[in-house]
Amino acid sequence: xxxxxxxxxxxxxxxxxxxxxxxxxxxxxxxxxxxxxxxxxxxxxxxxxxxxxxxxxxxxxxxxxxxxxxxxxxxxxxxxxxxxxxxxxxxxxxxxxxxxxxxxxxxxxxxxxxxxxxxxxxxxxxxxxxxxxxxxxxxxxxxxxxxxxxxxxxxxxxxxxxxxxxxxxxxxxxxxxxxxxxxxxxxxxxxxxxxxxxxxxxxxxxxxxxxxxxxxxxxxxxxxxxxxxxxxxxxxxxxxxxxxxxxxxxxxxxxxxxxxxxxxxxxxxxxxxxxxxxxxxxxx
Amino acid sequence: xxxxxxxxxxxxxxxxxxxxxxxxxxxxxxxxxxxxxxxxxxxxxxxxxxxxxxxxxxxxxxxxxxxxxxxxxxxxxxxxxxxxxxxxxxxxxxxxxxxxxxxxxxxxxxxxxxxxxxxxxxxxxxxxxxxxxxxxxxxxxxxxxxxxxxxxxxxxxxxxxxxxxxxxxxxxxxxxxxxxxxxxxxxxxxxxxxxxxxxxxxxxxxxxxxxxxxxxxxxxxxxxxxxxxxxxxxxxxxxxxxxxxxxxxxxxxxxxxxxxxxxxxxxxxxxxxxxxxxxxxxxxxxxxxxxxxxxxxxxxxxxxxxxxxxxxxxxxxxxxxxxxxxxxxxxxxxxxxxxxxxxxxxxxxxxxxxxxxxxxxxxxxxxxxxxxxxxxxxxxxxxxxxxxxxxxxxxxxxxxxxxxxxxxxxxxxxxx
Numbered sequence: 001x002x003x004x005x006x007x008x009x010x011x012x013x014x015x016x017x018x019x020x021x022x023x024x025x026x027x028x029x030x031x032x033x034x035x036x037x038x039x040x041x042x043x044x045x046x047x048x049x050x051x052x053x054x055x056x057x058x059x060x061x062x063x064x065x066x067x068x069x070x071x072x073x074x075x076x077x078x079x080x081x082x083x084x085x086x087x088x089x090x091x092x093x094x095x096x097x098x099x100x101x102x103x104x105x106x107x108x109x110x111x112x113x114x115x116x117x118x119x120x121x122x123x124x125x126x127x128x129x130x131x132x133x134x135x136x137x138x139x140x141x142x143x144x145x146x147x148x149x150x151x152x153x154x155x156x157x158x159x160x161x162x163x164x165x166x167x168x169x170x171x172x173x174x175x176x177x178x179x180x181x182x183x184x185x186x187x188x189x190x191x192x193x194x195x196x197x198x199x200x201x202x203x204x205x206x207x208x209x210x211x212x213x214x215x216x217x218x219x220x221x222x223x224x225x226x227x228x229x230x231x232x233x234x235x236x237x238x239x240x241x242x243x244x245x246x247x248x249x250x251x252x253x254x255x256x257x258x259x260x261x262x263x264x265x266x267x268x269x270x271x272x273x274x275x276x277x278x279x280x281x282x283x284x
Numbered sequence: 285x286x287x288x289x290x291x292x293x294x295x296x297x298x299x300x301x302x303x304x305x306x307x308x309x310x311x312x313x314x315x316x317x318x319x320x321x322x323x324x325x326x327x328x329x330x331x332x333x334x335x336x337x338x339x340x341x342x343x344x345x346x347x348x349x350x351x352x353x354x355x356x357x358x359x360x361x362x363x364x365x366x367x368x369x370x371x372x373x374x375x376x377x378x379x380x381x382x383x384x385x386x387x388x389x390x391x392x393x394x395x396x397x398x399x400x401x402x403x404x405x406x407x408x409x410x411x412x413x414x415x416x417x418x419x420x421x422x423x424x425x426x427x428x429x430x431x432x433x434x435x436x437x438x439x440x441x442x443x444x445x446x447x448x449x450x451x452x453x454x455x456x457x458x459x460x461x462x463x464x465x466x467x468x469x470x471x472x473x474x475x476x477x478x479x480x481x482x483x484x485x486x487x488x489x490x491x492x493x494x495x496x497x498x499x500x501x502x503x504x505x506x507x508x509x510x511x512x513x514x515x516x517x518x519x520x521x522x523x524x525x526x527x528x529x530x531x532x533x534x535x536x537x538x539x540x541x542x543x544x545x546x547x548x549x550x551x552x553x554x555x556x557x558x559x560x561x562x563x564x565x566x567x568x569x570x571x572x573x574x575x576x577x578x579x580x581x582x583x584x585x586x587x588x589x590x591x592x593x594x595x596x597x598x599x600x601x602x603x604x605x606x607x608x609x610x611x612x613x614x615x616x617x618x619x620x621x622x623x624x625x626x627x628x629x630x631x632x633x634x635x636x637x638x639x640x641x642x643x644x645x646x647x648x649x650x651x652x653x654x655x656x657x658x659x660x661x662x663x664x665x666x667x668x669x670x671x672x673x674x675x676x677x678x679x680x681x682x683x684x685x686x687x688x689x690x691x692x693x694x695x696x697x698x699x700x
Contacts, residue, residue, distance in 0.1 A: 081497035098505035
């Protein structure tokens with residue numbers, strides 16, 4: 001499946017929050033939607049999911065409008081919401097039935113998912129009794145309940161402890177391995193870098209960069225060198241113009257340090273992100 | 285509609301399974317039982333002071349009455365010992381239970397009579413019996429229940445205008461009977477309470493989903509119209525469940541020679557002479573009022589951003605509903621004070637129609653075609669309200685970020 005977002009525009013009042021946003025995501029490859037707070041990630045996701053209207057533009061799945069595709073969606077909103085006074089299993093079954101599952105099917109899948117997320121003991125508890133992190137896991141379980149073809153997760157890692165983050169990463173990897181189309185937004189670049197093959201960076205509603213993460217990194221000049229000394233110190237230095245790495249070791253030797261290794265570094269996603277959106281002038 | 289039945293069952297069970305709901309039903313049931321035995325309790329505490337003499341009836345001879353004197357009354361009501369009395373004596377006799385009831389013809393022109401009895405409560409049975417026996421009939425617009433300034437507040441006086449056979453005042457209408465006033469008032473109060481409480485509940489529910497962002501999950505799972513329609517239908521079902529439980533309990537209570545029911549007539553038959561088809565109409569108008577206003581409230585809740593704003597906005601339909609309610613109460617209380625034609629016109633107006641009809645149906649016997657026509661119109665109004673409200677609901681959530689003004693909504697609705 002190929003999901004294409006084409007020339008999406010959106011105004012909130014007089015503010016033009018999305019300006020011709022276009023990017024594409026494919027099945028089996030997770031796409032990380034990156035950008036600073038308030039730069040249009042969530043709005044883009046909501047428009048993709050049909051929760052809010054865009055002013056113009058198209059959301060296409062394999063060339064046809066997504067809304068008419070019949071594809072199954074799973075959406076984890078940024079602002080978590082559960083029925084606070086309803087039992088976890090009951091609300092999961094409710095959402096399962098709304099998405100076309102049978103009562104028995106929804107109950108079985110919900111139980112399995114909660115078991116997977118180590119939440120079985122909370123099955124019959126009201127949502128209000130759970131911690132924020134656990135509520136988020138429940139929301140994630142609801143998102144994946146109907147085995148969606150397209151999974152959109154808005155800030156899925158926020159509020160999760162390292163153990164739960166790891167659990168979520170496994171789930172994401174598992175779903176992309178199964179050929180699901182997955183888009184998620186996050187501020188944690190290391191995680192995005194770890195399992196996203198594609199990225200889209202948005203700044204002030206404008207797509208600054210989109211495509212394969214590997215290709216993006218390769219397109220950046222390899223002008224940084226990582227030097228690790230015998231003492232374990234790591235230094236990122238400018239690569240010599242002539243590409244002679246041995247000269248770096250010589251320079252360190254002159255300074256009285258013994259170099260253990262010298263390697264050319266590709267820029268990290270964080271560096272790319274900072275380069276693209278970091279020097280924010282707060283202009284709308 | 286995708287997901288509708290699931291929304292209905294979820295929302296319905298979400299309410300009726302709550303402890304608060306079960307406790308409130310239990311509370312109403314206990315209250316009902318207590319109220320039904322209230323006369324016994326009052327009687328128990330006032331037993332020493334009252335010596336009820338059901339054999340004596342009084343005629344207050346304050347105003348002349350051309351063809352009904354004490355002898356005629358004695359002839360029609362041989363079971364009572366008739367006495368003429370003065371105003372003060374009547375007051376004392378009634379208050380101390382020395383007389384069963386009293387008639388007070390206050391107006392020669394309209395043969396107005398005041399009937400009260402020792403139970404200090406309206407005695408519709410006596411009124412009806414009186415009218416039937418003396419071969420008069422009530423004017424369709426002549427029942428009035430009011431406290432007279434001359435009497436102790438605790439004594440209720442019922443003023444009934446009588447017309448002779450050839451009165452020719454009532455036209456084609458027939459007064460529905462004494463039970464209409466009671467049933468009409470109860471129906472109006474229940475409808476008002478149901479509309480306001482359910483409207484508030486639906487507003488709160490929509491607001492909660494909107495602010496907690498559950499609506500975003502819902503929108504990706506079911507059609508927005510199904511979500512809203514499901515909420516309203518489930519609220520109507522909750523109302524019907526509550527109504528059925530309470531009405532069923534009341535029915536059971538009346539089967540046990542209930543003292544409260546006895547006040548209203550012989551054997552406690554509240555529905556004495558009351559057309560059952562009217563009762564069916566009442567249920568229909570109750571549901572219409574309930575569902576129609578619920579749609580309005582749900583649509584409004586979608587337009588606002590917080591509970592304070594919603595509370596302010598909720599007052600608008602509340603004024604309309606309460607206005608319609610008072611109109612109905614006025615008509616039931618004293619149809620002479622308000623033009624039947626005016627209420628008839630009002631009964632065709634959207635949203636206030638059910639209230640006007642509940643009052644009209646309990647005042648006069650309306651032609652079937654008119655009732656069915658108004659029911660049909662109300663169904664159209666309800667469908668219209670559902671359509672517009674679901675559009676507003678969908679738009680206001682999907683157009684997040686836009687300032688929602690009335691002009692903006694109208695523009696969007698017109699554009700579709």
